[in-house]
Amino acid sequence: MVCRLFECLDVPVYYADSRAKWLTNHDPGIREKVTALLGPEAYAEGFYNTKYVASRVFDNEPLLKELNAIIHPVVMRDTKSWVAQNEGIPYVLKEAAIMGKAGEANAVDYVVVVEAPVDLRIQRILQRDNRTEQEIRAIIERQVSDEHRREIGDYFVQNDDDSELIPQVLHLHDTFRNAGSSRN
Known part of the structure; x- marks a missing residue:
C-alpha cells in the first residue's frame, strides 16, 4: 500500500520480490543453476515450483543460502539496470522484504x-x-x-x-x- 501511494506521486518503484519471482521463471542462468541444485522438480510444468523449493529449503539453512546465492546477484544486477533506466528522476524506491x-x-x-x-x-x-x-x-x-x-x-x-x-x-x-x- 505504501509503495502504491508513492506510485500515485509518480515515483518509480522496483518490487524486488515480484521481480525475483519473474527472473526465477525467465532467466535461463537461474533456471539452470536452481535445477542443478534442487533437481528438475524445482520447475513444474515449466514454472518455478515454489512449494517444492520451499519444502526443500525452509529448514535447511545451507541449501537456502545456496539458493539465495544463485538468485540474489541476478536481482541486484537487475535492480542496478532498472535504477540506471530511471536516471534523472529525483528518487526511486526499492520495495524488498529482505534489506540491510x-x-x-x-x-x-x-x-x-x-x-x-x-x-x-x-x-x-x-x-x-x-x-x-x-x-x-x-x-x-x-x-x-x-x-x-x-x-x-x-x-x-x-x-x-x-x-x-x-x-x-x-x-x-x-x-x-x-x-x-x-x-x-
Missing part, C-alpha cells in the same frame, strides 16, 4: 521500514495468501526481528489501523525530493 542497512551492499541511500503489529500482519496475509496461520507464523519466525528492522531503518511508516498513511508518505516524499535536489 543503507549502504550495506544494497545500493540504497535510506531504508524505510513499514511497521504493523504482528497480529494485523497475520490477518492481512490470511486475506491475501492461501496460507494457514501456522504457516504464516513459521515464516515470520524465520524473518528478521522487528528490533532488527528498527536498527536498520532510517525512516518509519506506521501501517496499522490507527495511523494515516497518506500524510506519512507525503512527508517522506518531500524529504526524499529535498535530499535528491541537495545532492545535485
